[in-house]
Amino acid sequence: MIAQIKDTVVLKRFFEYAAEAVVVMDTNSIILKANRSFLCLFGYRPDEIVGQKLVNHIVKANRKKLLADLQNVNGETNSRVLGYSKDGSSLALQLKLVSVPQEPDLLIAFVNQTDGHGDTTTTTAQSITKATSAQNSMDIHKKALNAAGNGILIVDAQDPQLPIIFSNPAFGHMTGYRNSEVLGLNCRFLQNGDRDQPALKRLRKAIKKGVDCKVILRNYRKDGSMFWNELTITPVHDQEQNLTHFIGVQHDVTKEKKALQLQGDIRSILEKIALDQPLKTITKHIVRVAEAHFNGCMASISLLNQKMGTLHQMAAPSLPKAFSKAVEGMAIGPEACSCGVSAYSKSEVFVPDLATDPNWKDYRESAIENHIKSCWSMPIISNNQEVIVTFTMYCESSNVTLKAYREIMADLSQLTALAINQHRIRIELEASRRKIEKYAQTLEDKVQARTGELKATVQQLVESNLSLEDQIKETMIAEKKAQRSQALFSAIAQNFPKGIIVVFNENIEMVYVEGEELGRLDLKKQELEGKRLTDIPVFSKNQIENIQVLVRQTLKGKHISDEITYNGNVYSINSTPLYSDDNNIVWALFVYSNITDQKMVQNELLKALISERELNELKSRFISMASHEFRTPLSAILSSAILIGKQNEPGKEERREKHVTRIKANVKNLVVILNDFLSLSKLEEGKVLPKQEYFDLTAYIKTLLEEMEINKKE
Ligand SMILES: Cc1cc2nc3c(=O)[nH]c(=O)nc-3n(C[C@H](O)[C@H](O)[C@H](O)COP(=O)(O)O)c2cc1C
Incomplete structure (x- = not known):
């Protein structure tokens, strides 16, 4: 008995302190007793493990097999399982299952930790030292792996x-x-x-x-x-x-993969932009990319109508139709849900819970119906600081971690802006292309018209058989002629005797000045040519004004002939307009001739003419006077002769005598007058000198009266 008791006590002690982990359990693996080594191996206190199933500390995959082994222990069965300790670390275990005689429901399991191949790390008490050192090394490795x-x-x-x-x-x-x-x-x-x-x-x-x-x-x-x-x-x-x-x-490597994925996505968006795909296709693609990167979110890009201040969806393929319809045409403003506020304030807006956000009051119902809990909106702003579109993420959860996604959102927003800009540029380019095409067409038409004209001209040339060579020859001959005539004109102009030739242009500048007279007046061609009249110091203000009047008149088509006095010389002016090839008056030609000498001769002649005229007048006066002087005595002689003829009867001798006397007196008178005339040339020559003489004025008057009496009778 004592031996029995002793045995029991000894066995108990051995069970308790055995280096090997030992556990007593039933066939369902419920632990009835576990020794210190077992508790140590699994890391539990006795109250934590006793009553628990051992299979619960074995990996699921091994449980079935272990339970089957427990049911079929016949004497001794070995089973290898994977267990795990209280701290979660794995335990590769070898179980030696031993049945208890007369206790078919009880089993004893000797548990050894193996290195995974069946080599036990703690097999017997004798190998404790070895096991401890191995355990230490394992602990180090374990710690390293755990860390x-x-x-x-x-x-x-x-x-x-x-x-x-x-x-x-x-x-x-x-x-x-x-x-x-x-x-x-x-x-x-x-x-x-x-x-x-x-x-x-x-x-x-x-x-x-x-x-x-x-x-x-x-x-x-x-x-x-x-x-x-x-x-x-x-x-x-x-x-x-x-x-x-x-x-x-x-x-x-999800982050890296996603970053790579994003890179690929960005590249594919850029490719679409570069390939000029339609804006709708690109924005839809951007939205899809955004949705792929934002778990549980739906993306939408809305275009801002600048004039109306309303948002219109460009791309929102995943957004429920009812919700899309509700927010379409939303007016932007400080209280207009997320994208409306974002477009209005030109800033990012995040509403973590739109069920409680006052700005969502008009759209909340529709959003909740469509399982949208939070919303994140970003404005895309153009270079001139105008909002073009808003990029919005509608999320099913409120736990959107903005920080992680902000970069992606910013990248996609930039790409959207780029696509829109590209689209606008394309539209402008298209308009310009159409314009250019139109211009090109017009140009082509013109070229065609010109080509037609050219062809016709060539045809004409061919028809008139006028070869280019002939034309050149003719031109050369014409040029030579022109050169010769120019040389001739120059020679004429340079040697223009006693004169100056001046050509004025429309600005009354002397474009050509030449003539012999220039030297005489001490004027130099170079100082005059190309200058305006007002800039030539040799002319007075008055002279300039006079010349300007004449030039203007000539440029209007008048031919002027005039005279001026310059530097004591008299010049005749003759002007004529000169015409260009297209028959417009472009120059005025003035010819100044020094006529001072002619003028002097002319003056002399004029004087001679005047004195001639005076002489003639004197002569005619003289003749009339002479004829009058002769007529008086002659008529007296005639009348006396007639009267003598009538008084030829006797008794009238006295009367006849009287008439004879009268005739004599008048003849005498005639002789005096004649002498006077004859002495006229002497008088002219100054040879006759006045001489004082007695004159019987009474007798003379008496004679006159008698003559007049006779004439009266006649
Ligand atoms: C040491 C090791 C670790 C492994 N880790 C993983 C893993 O973490 N994820 C995975 O999917 N497969 C992993 N495998 C691969 C699978 O276990 C398995 O071998 C693979 O699916 C191919 O085989 P099957 O076609 O039989 O599934 C691992 C394999 C070994 C050997």
Whole structure:
């Protein structure tokens, strides 16, 4: 009995302090008793583990098998399972299941931690020292793996299922799975059925060959969200070069992938812009890209009508039609939901919960009906500070992390602005192209018309048989003639005797001055030519005005003949208008001739003429006077002779005598008069001198009276 009791006590002590982990359980794996080593291995206190099922501390994948083993223990059964401790670290375990005689529902399990290949790390009490040092080294490795930033998995390569036997905390953070959920599983569960991935082929090959491999896979977190997993697997061999494990390192490269994806998306948008695709297609594509990068959001681009101040949707392919309709044509303003306020304030507007936002009062109902919870709007502003469009994200959740997406939003906004600008430029270019085409057409028509004319001219030339050579010859002859005549004209002009030739243009400038007289007047051709009259100092103001009047008259077509006195000389002026080829008066030709000498001769002649005229007058006066002087005595003689003839009877002798006396007296008178006439030339010559003489005025008057008496009787 004592021995029995002693045995019991001893066994109890041995059970309690055995280095090997021992647990007593029922066939359903409910733990009835666990020794210190077991508690230590799993990290629990007795009250935490007793009454719990052991299978709950074993990875799911191994549970079924363990439970089956527990049901079928016949004496002693070995089972290898993966368990995990309280802190979540994995435990590769070897269980020696021992049935208890007479207690078919009880089992004792001797639990040993293995290195994954069945080599127990704590097999017997004797190997404790070795185990402790191995444990220490393992602890160091474990700590390192636990501290690693990348997910690290170790899979058992000797199990064809390649079960996970170790996963570090970073893997749990990355995937959202707890350690207990993944141990014993093949990693393919991370693919979540997304099996059509070319990278898997390479991975399979590498696993089959037992070599390194690096691939990027689409994997899914526990919450179903996708992430890009850059997986590197490395084979581990034992001393005999047997492949025992694979180590897998997982790196979440979603950000990098997304950045690359965004780059690709931006490139594809730019390509569309460069290819001049329709603005509608480009904006729709931008919206699709935005939606691909913003989980659970719908994008919309609305164009601002500057005149009306209203927003009109350009691209919103995912937005529910009813909501689209509700916001279409929205007037911008300080209280006009997100995009309206954004366009109005020219700033970004984020409404995390539009159910409570006062600016959403008019559109709230429609938004909620269409599961829109938050809204983020950005204005796209042109170079001249005008809002062109708004870019809006309507999201199903309120938890939109703006910071992460702002750059993408800004990039897409810029691209939208670029596309719109490009579109506007294209429209302007199109208009310009049409204009140019029109001009080109007109030009072509003109060219054609000109070509026609040219052809006709050529035809005419051909017809008139006038060869170019002949024309040149003729032109040369004409030129020579012109040169000769010009030389001739120059010679004439230069030697123009006693005169000056001046040509004035329309501005009354002397364009040509020549003539012999220039030298005489001490004038120089160079000082006159090309100058305006007012700029030539040799002329007085009065002279200039007179010349200007004459030039203007000539330029109007008059021919002027005049005279001027200049420097004591008299000049005759003769002007004539000169015509251009198109028959317009462009010059006035003035010929100034020095006529001072002629003028003097003319004056002399004039004087002679006057004295001649005076002489003639004197002569005629003299003749009339002489004829009068002769007539008086002659008529007296005649009348006396007639009377003598009538008084020829006797007794009238006295009377006859009287008449004879009278005749005599008159003849005498005649002789005196004649002498006077004859002495006239002497008088002219100044040879006759006055002489004082007695004159009987009474007798003379008496005679006169008698004569008059006789004449009266007659
Ligand atoms: C060490 C190691 C780690 C692995 N990690 C992952 C992983 O993180 N994600 C994944 O999808 N597949 C992973 N795999 C690959 C899968 O386990 C599996 O080999 C792959 O899906 C191809 O095989 P299957 O066609 O049988 O699924 C890993 C494989 C090994 C060996």
